[in-house]
C-alpha cells in the first residue's frame with residue numbers, strides 16, 4: 180500500500196542554497212538577529228515530515244550562503260543543475276530554498292533560462308527556523324505543494340511566500356522583517372492553503388519554454404552594474420563602474436527613470452564608448468519607465484527597463500547580452516520579458 184501511494188506522488192527535488200530558511204539564532208526570541216545558511220537540506224526536510232504526504236522529496240545542497248552574497252557564477256551553477264534535473268524523467272518538480280534578499284533575482288534568472296514546463300518554485304523565509312513563529316516550515320510545505328501540482332506547469336518560475344503564489348518575474352522583496360515581505364505590482368498569481376493551490380492569473384511575459392534563452396548555452400554572464408539616482412547625485416559612480424568593466428549600467432532612477440542633468444553628459448559619453456545605458460526606476464513596486472519620456476532615449480540610444488526594478492533589469496540585461504550587443508534588440512527583449 181505504501182509503495183502504491185509513493186508511486187502516485189510527484190517526485191520533487193529540493194535544491195538548497197542557504198538563506199534565512201536555513202538560518203539559526205541563539206534564542207527563540209531572535210527573529211532578526213541570527214546567522215543565515217547554517218542548517219543543511221536534510222535537516223530542513225526532516226523538520227517538515229508532512230512533506231512526505233505531498234511528494235516523494237529528496238534534497239541536494241547546491242551551496243550554503245546568505246543570498247546577498249550570491250554571485251553570477253552561483254546563478255549559473257544553480258541554473259545548470261535545475262536544467263539537468265528538469266530533463267530527468269524521475270523529476271516532476273523542483274523547489275529551491277534561497278535567502279530572501281536576492282530571491283527575486285534568482286527567480287527571474289531561472290524564469291528566463293530554464294527550458295522546461297515542469298514547476299520550479301523558489302522559496303525562503305523571513306525568520307530562522309529557531310525563532311518563534313518561524314515561517315520557513317509552512318513556506319517550504321507550500322513550495323512542495325505547488326511544485327508537485329500539475330496545474331503549476333508552464334506558468335514560469337514561481338515563488339511561495341506568506342501563503343501566496345507569485346510570479347518569479349514580478350515578485351520583489353518590498354518589506355523586511357515582516358513575514359508579509361514579497362509583493363508584486365501586478366498581484367499574486369494564486370494562493371496555497373493547506374497543501375492545495377488556487378490559481379487566479381497567468382503571466383503575460385515570455386518565460387521558460389517560450390524564452391529565447393537557454394542556460395545550456397550560457398557559460399558566463401557579462402558584468403552589469405547598478406547606480407542609484409538621488410538629489411545632488413554626481414556621475415562618479417557611473418563612470419567608476421564603467422571603468423571597472425561594466426558592459427551595461429542600470430540607472431536606478433528617480434520617478435519614471437529620470438536622470439539628473441549632472442549625470443546625463445556622462446551617460447551619453449559612456450554610450451558612445453559602447454556601454455549600454457538602461458533606465459529603470461527605484462520607485463518601490465510602481466516604477467514604470469517609458470521610452471522617450473523624461474529622456475530622449477532614441478537620440479541617446481538608451482534602453483528603458485519598463486516595469487523591471489533595477490535588480491531585475493540587471494538580470495535581464497546580463498542574459499540578453501549573452502546573445503546581442505544591439506541596443507534595439509535589447510529594447511525588444513525588455514518589452515517582451
Ligand SMILES: NC(=O)C[C@H](N)C(=O)O
Nearest residue numbers: 198199245246278279280
Ligand atoms: N531572510 C533572508 O533570507 C535574508 C538573508 N540575508 C538572505 O537573503 O540570505
